[in-house]
Amino acid sequence: MNMVFNLIVVVQVLSALAIIGLVLVQHGKGADMGAAFGSGASGSLFGASGSSNFLSKSTAVAAAIFFASTLALAYFGTSRPHVSNVGGGVMDRITAPANKTPAPAPAPANNGVPTGPAPATPVNTVPQDVPAAPSATPAAPAPAPAK
Numbered sequence: 001m002n003m004v005f006n007l008i009v010v011v012q013v014l015s016a017l018a019i020i021g022l023v024l025v026q027h028g029k030g031a032d033m034g035a036a037f038g039s040g041a042s043g044s045l046f047g048a049s050g051s052s053n054f055l056s057k058s059t060a061v062a063a064a065i066f067f068a069s070t071l072a073l074a075y076f077g078t079s080r081p082h083v084s085n086v087g088g089g090v091m092d093r094i095t096a097p098a099n100k101t102p103a104p105a106p107a108p109a110n111n112g113v114p115t116g117p118a119p120a121t122p123v124n125t126v127p128q129d130v131p132a133a134p135s136a137t138p139a140a141p142a143p144a145p146a147k
Contacts, residue, residue, distance in 0.1 A: 005076050012069035018062040026055045
């Protein structure tokens with residue numbers, strides 16, 4: 001199957017190059033525009049409608065081959081199971097590296113007994129004499145006494 005795919009790619013590239021070459025070699029219809037304004041050459045404004053020369057016929061054949069090979073590449077490109085990725089993109093196929101657990105920290109040399117002076121005040125503590133913060137919602141007014 002891979003050989004057929006590669007052959008179709010080669011045919012498409014060759015037909016594309018043939019189209020480019022044939023179009024560049026052809027004599028354009030607009031080149032005879034001077035004849036319409038009296039430059040002395042005879043012929044109609046856009047050339048004969050029914051006649052076509054070898055270059056225009058071979059360009060049409062190369063274009064037909066190019067379109068057929070494009071359709072074949074589209075078919076083979078979507079029907080191959082290892083290429084088709086319906087429902088996901090390129091980023092869905094990326095695998096994350098395995099998580100490596102860090103090595104355990106070495107045991108302290110003094111069996112867990114602190115050796116330095118104790119901190120003067122504990123960190124991240126709130127003093128007990130600070131009142132609680134007021135609530136963000138105002139309290140509802142007391143109902144009026146009934147008369």
